[in-house]
Amino acid sequence: MNRIPEPVYEKDVATLVRYFRRAMHDIEVELMRMDLSDFRRANALAVQAQIREILKDLDANITAWASTTFPKAAQEGVARSIVSLGVAETFSEAMKIVKFNELNKSLIELAIADTQADLLQVTQNIDRRTRNAIRQAMADVMRENMAQGVNGVRSIRRDFLAEARRQLGDSLNTGIIDASNRRWKPTDYADMVTRTKLHTTYREAARNDAIDRGALYGVISSHGATDACRNWEGKVVKFVADAPGHYPYIGDLPRREIFHPRCRHHVSPIRRPDLA
Ligand SMILES: [Zn+2]
Incomplete structure (x- = not known):
């Protein structure tokens, strides 16, 4: 049989995971830069707006990534079918004559939409958790200030601020719970979801193409x-x-x-x- 390369999506998945890592890092920087001694609402809102901006960029990156990566996986899957069934001699030849039938067109659309929906859940989750953590930190700082009956912010205990900061950072690490009740860190979840969907798309594209060829x-x-x-x-x-x-x-x-x-x-x- 002609050699057909194994589907490998390490680089594609790594690119996607890198988008996540970078966004998480940028959000962390925003959270750590937050002036906890300034508990005015405007301060919190500004940080939240920054985080939302970072997540909006991440969503856009996910969409662009999915729109090019899934068609590529499907194309490779169809090329496997074409070579396996002897329609073309070599894989590279097959790649050039790949056409997506109706089944495969909707397979690709669905894979992209699915990935967007799955990962949107992750970014929305991060948005919600960081928002809650910021609100919590602001309330804690305010309470601490009142309890001490001071106006000078310098007298807020150092360990208290450290704890508030730690909780802000933690809000980023609490993960996603999947259908089987497993907890994932956001980047691991993005890795698992996209890796699985790319291989599924490859496999299903080959199958859809083969059925069409009888x-x-x-x-x-x-x-x-x-x-x-x-x-x-x-x-x-x-x-x-x-x-x-x-x-x-x-x-x-x-x-x-x-x-x-x-x-x-x-x-x-x-x-x-x-x-x-
Ligand atoms: Zn297996």
Whole structure:
């Protein structure tokens, strides 16, 4: 069989994660720069506005990233189908003749929209948490001032300010809770979500293209996995539930075992399962 490169999205995911890291860093700088001895509302509002600006930039970066990266993953998936089915000789040749059918057009649209929605949740979460933390810190400082009955801000205890600052910083690190109740740091979550979606897009694009060409089966890739996926390596699956033969339907495979979050396995389309 012609060599088809494995889908690798390390650089793409790293770029996206870098956008997150930079935004988180910039927000942290804003939070740490905040003048805690000045508890006027205007001070807090200015910091919040800065943070919102940073998050708006991050959202824009996410959108731009998703709009170029998902079509690329789908294109590579389709190219795998084209070479696997013998429509083109080489992968680079296949990449040039890739056309997205209707299924794949909506697959890409959905992947982009999904990613935006998932990551928007993260940025909204950061916005909410930092806003609460700022409000809390302002209230704490005000209370501390009153309790001491002083006007001079210098007399606020140093350890008190340090604690307020620590809580501000913490507001950035509290993570996202996913559907299976696991807690993620924002950057780890962004990494997991995009990595998983890119591989899913690649896999589904190959499948959609193959079905269109009348190829209803595929072979699951092998890279010597050590997790539960290993039991599925090299197995033949059906691309549509009612294709003939006793092969498992790809849509029915247990997600705990194969195509789980961060799974790198993909499927090469074939026409004849008996020849696999
Ligand atoms: Zn896997």
